[in-house]
Amino acid sequence: MAKYKLMLKEGKYDSIGIELSNLDNADKVSSMSEYNESMEDLRQEYDLQTLELENSIRDNENKEKIITCIIISLIITFTLSILLYIQNKKLKRYREKWRVMQISAEIALRNKSTILSNMSHEIKTPLNALIGFSDIISESNDLDDNAMQECNDIIKLNSSLLQNLINDVIDMSRLNINNLRINLKSCDIIDICRKTINTLQQIKQTDADILFESDIKRLIIKTDPARIQQVLINLLVNATKFCKQGSIILKVEREGDMVYVSVSDNGTGIPLDKQHLVFDRFEKVDEDTHGTGLGLSICKLIVTELKGKIWVDPAYTEGARFIFTLPIVN
Structure with a gap:
């Protein structure tokens, strides 16, 4: 039986036929019986292998399903993580905006x-x-x-x-509300300065002299004369608060396409560590002096709107010197 089984596995069907034909009747019956038993064994083995193959296929399919489920779960988890990260960033921005609004409300x-x-x-x-x-x-x-x-x-x-x-x-x-009205027109900056000096000399509350200096006789620029006068009055009045003796000098110079206006005094001056604060709203160098603490911040707003700059001269040590620039536009 082992012989026929081996020949069947090897596919030697012609050899089995020849061998069976050469046997006598008794041997044929015995050989056929062995052959049939070999066929039955092979059939059972085939069925067993088929079953194992089917089980293996089912196992592979199950593994593929599990792997697919794992991949989908990972994708879902990754997507949810991204969405959660985005939501957290939005929430953080909202919290930051709320914090800024809260701080602004407290400052207000x-x-x-x-x-x-x-x-x-x-x-x-x-x-x-x-x-x-x-x-x-x-x-x-x-x-x-x-x-x-x-x-x-x-x-x-x-x-x-x-x-x-x-x-x-x-x-x-x-x-x-960023709604400061500016009315631009051509005017003589020298004339504006002289008129401002004359006005302040009549109402000054200081023994200091208020003087005007400039080598320029006439300088036409396009600006807001009322606002420029407001800036000059604020700077000069501030100077009279801290300079009771000596002199306060308003000076105008031209440098290229810019005009430089300065107000200098020989009063108490401004400490270096406070010079960058004087343009903040409600900031006062001396709390005992009159004023709302708004004048210099408004000066900065006006000068900025007129496309210029304003600052305290840190190199001036005889008192205080404020300088602002304006573009020369005819």
Whole structure:
């Protein structure tokens, strides 16, 4: 049987036939029986191998399904991780925006409190002066011309202070909404400076001389003359607060296509570590001086809107010197 089984496995069917034909009847019956048994064994072995093959195919299919499921799970996990990362970044941005808004709201509240406190203090002084000297003029009949002129000068000065305070608050509100009105037109910067000096000399509260210096007789530029005068008045009035003796000098120079305007004094000066802060809103070098702390920040806003720059000269050590530039556009 082993012989026929081996020949069947090897596919030697002709050899099996020849061998069977050469046997006698008795041997044929025996050989056929062996042959049939070999065929049955081979059939069973074939069925077993077929079953094993089918099981192996099913196992492979199951493995493929498992691998596919794992890959899909990984893809889903990776996708969810990316989405979660994006959402976390968005959430972080929203939190940062909220934090910035919260800080801005807190700053706005502090600024509101500061301006109300400053304004209540600053308005009280000139308002009391206006009321007091107005009462003196209206109730006194024996005032001589000098006393009357002195009362008028004080009323004029304090009226100007009140007007400047109100203008500062209005400009601050425009600064908050970026809506500062600028009216450009051709004008003589030298004439503007001379007129400003003449105005301040009449109402100054200092013994210091307010002088104007320039080698230029006339310089026409395209700017906002009212705003330039506002900047000059703020700078000069600031100088009078800290310079009670000596001189305050307004100077105009031309350099290329730019005009340089400076206000110098020989007063107390500004410490180097505070020079970069003086243009911040509500910043005051000396808390005991009058003012809202808005003037210099408004100066910076105006000069910036007019395409110029403004700064404190750190090299000037005799007091304080503010310099601003303007483009020369006819």
